Amino acid sequence: MEIFWYIAVGIVLTVFFILDGYDFGAGIIHLFFAKKEEDKEVITKSAGLFWDSNEVWLVAAGGMLFMAFPTFYASVFSGFYLPLIIVLWLIIFRAIGLEFRGQFKYQMWKDIWDKSFGVSSLLLALFFGIALGNIVRGVNLGSVENGVSAHEGHYFFLPLWDSSFSPLTEHPGVIDWFTIIIGFIAVVTLTIHGANWVILKTNSSINSKLKSVIFKLNIALAVLTLFSLYVWQIVNPNSLDNFIHKPYLLVFPFIYIIGLVGLFFIKKIKKDSHAFVLSTLLILGGITSSLASLFPVILPSINDTHEDLTIYNTAASEYGLSVAMTWGIIGFILLFVYMIIQKRLMGGKIDHMDYGH
Numbered sequence: 001m002e003i004f005w006y007i008a009v010g011i012v013l014t015v016f017f018i019l020d021g022y023d024f025g026a027g028i029i030h031l032f033f034a035k036k037e038e039d040k041e042v043i044t045k046s047a048g049l050f051w052d053s054n055e056v057w058l059v060a061a062g063g064m065l066f067m068a069f070p071t072f073y074a075s076v077f078s079g080f081y082l083p084l085i086i087v088l089w090l091i092i093f094r095a096i097g098l099e100f101r102g103q104f105k106y107q108m109w110k111d112i113w114d115k116s117f118g119v120s121s122l123l124l125a126l127f128f129g130i131a132l133g134n135i136v137r138g139v140n141l142g143s144v145e146n147g148v149s150a151h152e153g154h155y156f157f158l159p160l161w162d163s164s165f166s167p168l169t170e171h172p173g174v175i176d177w178f179t180i181i182i183g184f185i186a187v188v189t190l191t192i193h194g195a196n197w198v199i200l201k202t203n204s205s206i207n208s209k210l211k212s213v214i215f216k217l218n219i220a221l222a223v224l225t226l227f228s229l230y231v232w233q234i235v236n237p238n239s240l241d242n243f244i245h246k247p248y249l250l251v252f253p254f255i256y257i258i259g260l261v262g263l264f265f266i267k268k269i270k271k272d273s274h275a276f277v278l279s280t281l282l283i284l285g286g287i288t289s290s291l292a293s294l295f296p297v298i299l300p301s302i303n304d305t306h307e308d309l310t311i312y313n314t315a316a317s318e319y320g321l322s323v324a325m326t327w328g329i330i331g332f333i334l335l336f337v338y339m340i341i342q343k344r345l346m347g348g349k350i351d352h353m354d355y356g357h
Helices: 002-032 037-048 055-069 069-079 081-103 107-137 179-201 207-235 240-246 248-269 273-295 316-345
Strands: 297-299
Touching: 002 037, 002 055, 002 107, 002 179, 002 273, 002 316, 037 081, 037 107, 037 179, 055 069, 069 081, 069 297, 081 107, 107 179, 107 273, 179 207, 179 273, 240 248, 240 273, 240 297, 248 273, 273 297
Parallel strands: none
Antiparallel strands: none
């Protein structure tokens, strides 16, 4: 039952980062590459018409974590309190940037909310990547110092950063040189994904330029990926053990590699949807590879006093999980039906669809 809910939560989170990921990426493209007003407007539409339905998946993931793994939910929502509040504010400013932009025709008004949309999207991509970095790095469960635990085994609290800025210290912060690297990977990946979304859904004048941007970003992503694998071995020497002992898990990194290699041929790809599928594979492969490397752990402990948090020692009771399954299946069906209907209603190019007026 625990494995079922682990997979279910993983699916919902992955779908969220695929769907809302292109919104984040579109915001980054809007911030750095959209110069003409008509381009700014259609790129805003490409995110604005979809963002609210896409974020339903984040709400669903939070609810499922609370239902299936309440100890883990309590641990991370208190331990990562500061970055979670920052993410909340960034989500708010991104949303109001999208919704407020078209309310008045004054240029200064539009510029303010354009920056809100773009900067919030960039920082959200960065912070979600940093969050993944914290999960794969691990935290000081129980706030152990000199072998003495200050709290119970599932409790921790991280400052935004530690003075050493190192993931190898006894009390690491949310932001260190390792989590920043993972954050940069997230920013580059979602920018590629957002660029493919803009090309797929709009007739923006920068679409041809974006293919060159994607190619260059893909080179940067390949370098960052190799570098992150190297430093991951420094931070956690056992990080690849699951792939050695369970070779079938290598299918997940292979998905990532397919997306990465395929995007080097972005300029030769004729169908825009094919390029979007490749960047989707990047996100799918990246998230599933991270989860597979940890399984069954969901939050590693960096000290020897307390054991890792796993899907087994943080799960709800067997009865609770079984009762929740019925409602979970119903919820899954509603989520997918909602997504399918919305995507069909807004299929094709969105340049002439009405939004923000």
